[in-house]
Amino acid sequence: MILVVAEQKAGKLNRASWEAIAAAQQLSGGGMPVKVAVAGQGVAAVAGELAQAAVAEVLTVEHAALGSYTPDAFVQALQQVITAQAPALVFFPHTYQTRDFSPTLATRLDRALITDVTAVKQDGGTATFARPMFQGKLTADVVPQGPGPHLVTIQIGAFRADQAAKGASPAPVTAAAAAASQAARDWSTASVATAARPVAAATPRQAPRNSAAATRHQGTSRSR
Amino acid sequence: MKIAVCIKQVPTREWQPRLNDDKTWVRDQDVSYEMNEPDAYALEESLRLREKHGGEVVVCSAGPARVQQVIREALARGADRALHVEDDALGAADAFTAAAALAPAMAEQKFDLILTGLQSDDQGHAQFGPVLAEKLGIPHSTIIMEVNVDGSSLRVKRELEGGWFQYVTMPLPALLTIQSGINTLRYATLKGIMAAKKKEIAKVAAPAGLASRQTITALYAPQKSKQTVMIGGSPAEAAKELVKRLREEARVL
Numbered sequence: 001m002i003l004v005v006a007e008q009k010a011g012k013l014n015r016a017s018w019e020a021i022a023a024a025q026q027l028s029g030g031g032m033p034v035k036v037a038v039a040g041q042g043v044a045a046v047a048g049e050l051a052q053a054a055v056a057e058v059l060t061v062e063h064a065a066l067g068s069y070t071p072d073a074f075v076q077a078l079q080q081v082i083t084a085q086a087p088a089l090v091f092f093p094h095t096y097q098t099r100d101f102s103p104t105l106a107t108r109l110d111r112a113l114i115t116d117v118t119a120v121k122q123d124g125g126t127a128t129f130a131r132p133m134f135q136g137k138l139t140a141d142v143v144p145q146g147p148g149p150h151l152v153t154i155q156i157g158a159f160r161a162d163q164a165a166k167g168a169s170p171a172p173v174t175a176a177a178a179a180a181s182q183a184a185r186d187w188s189t190a191s192v193a194t195a196a197r198p199v200a201a202a203t204p205r206q207a208p209r210n211s212a213a214a215t216r217h218q219g220t221s222r223s224r
Numbered sequence: 225m226k227i228a229v230c231i232k233q234v235p236t237r238e239w240q241p242r243l244n245d246d247k248t249w250v251r252d253q254d255v256s257y258e259m260n261e262p263d264a265y266a267l268e269e270s271l272r273l274r275e276k277h278g279g280e281v282v283v284c285s286a287g288p289a290r291v292q293q294v295i296r297e298a299l300a301r302g303a304d305r306a307l308h309v310e311d312d313a314l315g316a317a318d319a320f321t322a323a324a325a326l327a328p329a330m331a332e333q334k335f336d337l338i339l340t341g342l343q344s345d346d347q348g349h350a351q352f353g354p355v356l357a358e359k360l361g362i363p364h365s366t367i368i369m370e371v372n373v374d375g376s377s378l379r380v381k382r383e384l385e386g387g388w389f390q391y392v393t394m395p396l397p398a399l400l401t402i403q404s405g406i407n408t409l410r411y412a413t414l415k416g417i418m419a420a421k422k423k424e425i426a427k428v429a430a431p432a433g434l435a436s437r438q439t440i441t442a443l444y445a446p447q448k449s450k451q452t453v454m455i456g457g458s459p460a461e462a463a464k465e466l467v468k469r470l471r472e473e474a475r476v477l
Contacts, residue, residue, distance in 0.1 A: 071354070071364065096384050100366045103319070103354035112437035113320070115349050128441060134250075134346055137241050141442040145435070162472065 001056070002028055003087035003149075005078060006038040007095055008046045009069075013038075016093030018161035020154045021053050024091045025165050027120040027127060035059060035085065037176065039077050041067035047173045054165040059085070059176040071101040078105055081176050087149045089127065094153040106151045112144035113151040118158040131155075225279035225373065228307075228330060229270040230340035230352070231263040231298055232322075233291040237345065248440045249316055259294040262341025266402040268409050269371055270339050271302045277373055280304040282333065286325040288312045292425065299420035300412035306423070307333070311430035319344075319351035320437045327359040329428045337378070338399040342367050353401035364399040365392050369406050 002024040006017035017036075024034045036050045039061035047060045061081055065073040078101075082090060092098040094116050106113035118139070119130035126143055129152055133140045144150035235241075235250075236258045242251045259267075270281045283298040283306040285291050295306045309325045317325065330338070338357070343350035350366075357364035369389070370381035378398055382390045412420075455462045455469075471477040 096367060099350050100354065100364075103351035104358045104364070106351075107320070107323075107355045107358040113351060114438055115351060131348075132446070133348060133443070134235065134241055135237070135348070136446060138243075138250075138443050139446045140440045141444075142438045143441055145437050145439055157475070160472075 001033045001035060001085065001087045002089045002091060003082065003085055004034060004036045004055075004091045005098075006036050006046070006050055007093055007097055008038055008040050008043055011040075011042055011045055013046045013049055014093060014095060015161050016095055016154075016156045017050070018053075018164045019156065019159040020091045020093045021050075021055065022159040022161065022164040023117070023120055023154045024089075025054065026159070027089070027122060029122065032088065035087070036171075037061060037078070037081050037085075039063075039066050039074060039081075044173075048170070051170040051173050052166050053171065054167040055171045058171050058173045060173060061176050069097055069100075071104055074101045075105045075108060079108055082109065082149060084176065090149050090151045092151070092153045094155050098153050102151060102153060109149070109151075110146075111149060111151060112146055113153070114142050114144055115153045116155045117152050118155050120152075225273065225277045225336045226282070226334070227270045227273055227279060228282045228284050228333065228335040228338045229263070229267045229298070229303065230284045230326065230338065230356070231267060231294055232260040232285065232341075232344050232346075232352075233257045233287055233294040234260045234344055234346040237261075243443055247443055249443065252315065257290065257293060259297055260341055260344050260346075262343060262345075262402060262404045264341075264409055265404050265406055266339040266341050266400075267298050267301060267303065268407045269402055270337075271410070272407065273337070273371065273373060279336075282307060282335070284326055284330055285309070286311070286317065286322045286430070287314045290315075295425055296420050297412060299423045299425075300416040301410055302416060304423065306425040307428065308425050309428050309430050313434075314430060317434075318347065318436050318438050319349040320355055321434050323352050323355040323359055324434055325430045327356060328431050330356070331360055334397075336396050337373070338362075338397070339371075339402055340399070342401040342403055350401075353399055357399035360397075360399070362397045362399055363394045364401070365394065366401040367403050368400045369403050371400060371402075 004020050004024045007014040028034050033056040035057045036055050037059040038046050041064055043060050047058045051058045061077050066077055092102055102113055114129045116131050117129045121128045129142050130139050131142055235255045242254050244251050274281050281303040283295055283303045285295055286309040295308055307329055309329055314325055340353045354364050365380055365382055367383040368380045369383055372379045376396050377393055379393045382392050383403055384390055455465050
């Protein structure tokens with residue numbers, strides 16, 4: 001089974017989640033079930049939206065500590081879901097949020113994580129993932145090592161959201177319980193977001209502050 | 225404050241890759257190296273924090289003997305001393321392996337703050353920082369644009385998508401990955417280069433049992449996907465088709 005971890009913020013689905021679903025469906029080729037998990041607080045509407053996809057199940061992970069993103073809470077919650085579901089592969093959209101918590105999650109699970117993947121291939125039972133290297137000068141075909149589940153992040157723009165197959169009828173939505181008692185102890189230990197604000201329209205984010213700033217990393221997609 | 229900055233030696237940006245015989249890695253003998261650019265900004269930020277709060281900056285790097293080039297450069301720019309986990313096999317190590325190689329020696333040092341670049345210019349996993357933080361059991365935050373230290377806690381400005389930022393507070397010790405371009409880099413002075421020759425580089429052997437989490441089965445030039453398409457039909461039809469393609473294929477609308 002391939003588990004796709006969708007991303008939402010304040011009840012709004014990040015459309016890169018559909019791209020990760022499309023990648024999972026392509027790799028599966030109908031041979032492996034695909035499930036989608038979405039974590040947060042108040043994710044029922046997002047889960048309903050995701051249930052339109054041709055997937056076996058949509059899992060909701062609801063907890064007050066997941067209301068605003070912290071890596072600690074997301075790692076704990078997703079560790080529980082992944083351990084309970086035991087998928088072969090876990091796909092994420094390669095967003096800033098995924099970049100922040102997926103290496104921690106992979107380390108805690110002690111499993112391989114392949115990031116920024118642009119293509120997926122099934123090669124005689126072995127899943128192979130293409131990713132850019134040396135700033136896009138080369139592409140590498142990579143095979144994750146060690147026991148599964150293997151974690152994979154999908155570069156934004158590498159797959160098309162509108163190519164995610166929709167189901168004839170909505171997929172079942174199931175609540176995946178997050179262990180709240182453990183959460184109460186650990187989920188509050190570290191970073192708490194204090195504010196978020198947009199940049200003033202007059203100062204575009206990409207405006208170079210010095211010559212070197214022109215080479216700032218965009219974090220996610222380079223191939224949109 | 226005891227600050228560590230993790231730097232990586234990577235091929236220069238001008239370098240044109242040539243593949244080895246089995247096409248799974250580049251020909252090492254053809255490569256000229258430099259400091260990973262995002263790590264240079266992490267180094268600069270750590271030097272500024274030391275100037276503001278006192279303490280020391282310790283350069284940490286994992287790799288073969290050749291990485292001393294970038295360690296010396298960091299010392300010449302003003303870092304106080306260095307920790308080099310040396311092993312020939314670390315030259316092509318993935319992020320997980322590099323973090324596992326550095327973690328035991330860095331744990332002993334009990335750093336208050338660890339900075340590194342948000343990703344490497346060579347393998348570009350963008351994993352090393354959070355993996356190291358997890359191995360050291362400390363909180364982390366990624367793609368940081370501003371660092372403010374207030375006693376035993378940190379307040380940082382984190383970059384999000386679409387021009388949004390987030391302010392995050394966390395206790396020390398902590399690890400941050402630094403966005404490129406957040407400060408103006410200083411360059412080594414002649415005095416700095418001379419002083420660097422006397423600074424300590426502690427060499428540590430890599431821990432036993434390091435195992436890579438991924439194997440490269442093929443390395444190749446990316447396929448070019450750019451092609452010109454002529455859209456025919458009447459102006460009204462062509463405009464409609466153009467808008468459709470801009471929306472669905474180029475996704476710029």
